[in-house]
Amino acid sequence: MSTSHERPEAGAPETTPVKTELRDGVGIISLDRPRVHNALNDAARAALSAAFRWAREEEAVRAVLLRGEGRSFCSGRDRGRFLEPAEHSSHLGLIEAAQQVRLDQLGIGKPIIGALQGHVIGAGAELAIGCDMRIAADDMKLSFPEVGFGVVADTGSSTLLTALVGPARAKWLLLSGQRIGAEEALAWGLVEWVVPRDQLDARAFELAQLLARQPPRAMARQKALIDVQFETEVRRGLEREMLTQLGLFEGEEFAQLQRSKP
Numbered sequence: 001m002s003t004s005h006e007r008p009e010a011g012a013p014e015t016t017p018v019k020t021e022l023r024d025g026v027g028i029i030s031l032d033r034p035r036v037h038n039a040l041n042d043a044a045r046a047a048l049s050a051a052f053r054w055a056r057e058e059e060a061v062r063a064v065l066l067r068g069e070g071r072s073f074c075s076g077r078d079r080g081r082f083l084e085p086a087e088h089s090s091h092l093g094l095i096e097a098a099q100q101v102r103l104d105q106l107g108i109g110k111p112i113i114g115a116l117q118g119h120v121i122g123a124g125a126e127l128a129i130g131c132d133m134r135i136a137a138d139d140m141k142l143s144f145p146e147v148g149f150g151v152v153a154d155t156g157s158s159t160l161l162t163a164l165v166g167p168a169r170a171k172w173l174l175l176s177g178q179r180i181g182a183e184e185a186l187a188w189g190l191v192e193w194v195v196p197r198d199q200l201d202a203r204a205f206e207l208a209q210l211l212a213r214q215p216p217r218a219m220a221r222q223k224a225l226i227d228v229q230f231e232t233e234v235r236r237g238l239e240r241e242m243l244t245q246l247g248l249f250e251g252e253e254f255a256q257l258q259r260s261k262p
Helices: 042-057 091-106 123-129 157-165 167-176 182-188 197-212 216-249 252-259
Strands: 018-023 026-031 063-068 112-116 119-121 133-137 141-143 193-195
Touching: 018 042, 026 042, 026 197, 042 091, 063 197, 091 123, 091 216, 112 123, 112 197, 119 123, 123 141, 123 157, 133 182, 133 197, 157 167, 157 216, 182 193, 193 197, 216 252
Parallel strands: 026 063, 063 112, 112 133, 119 141, 133 193
Antiparallel strands: 018 026
């Protein structure tokens, strides 16, 4: 969870927050709130879960491309409702809704390419590491700033990020909240490819299309053979993160940070 740096003008109409498209066997899922760097509000999160379920259930989708419209992939949770239960009855409901997005993403059963540009922050960074592979534009800046807000990343990062970059680098990213750029992310194994910004969309689709041309049954089985070693631990990690997050929400440190907000 993180904040967006921009908000739409008062009274401005909101477009559909997530778009889906099927092209040549590739299910393209696009975050579409570019004025707020694709920050996630409740509607966007619900639409994202629905898009992931569409990709899982639609037989014509053989590979998935997850991307964002505009300057950024995703800048995190919309600051207008940041760390508030909002429409949920409790902080538990807030965490459960966020974790359901990750479970829907991990449950697609088809390869997911993440195309990352601009801000990839907080919830956006967690979406990115929930993909099977990532291609970054050279302007990408990624961070996990949750600890600075008195909370933790609670949608699987403690498990998924550690598997990607190892414990020391995972701790640095999650504890410091520092941003890293595309080339450093490539060196750390956090992304697999880096391209100029104007080539990102074409190259990302090319990679997803290559996967979509593979025999789908064999590809799904091969992906599952790799994923099985992480599946149980990811679910256990989500449970641990939920319990930790609830404890932090109820603690004095979080309360003091909330009172000190401008």
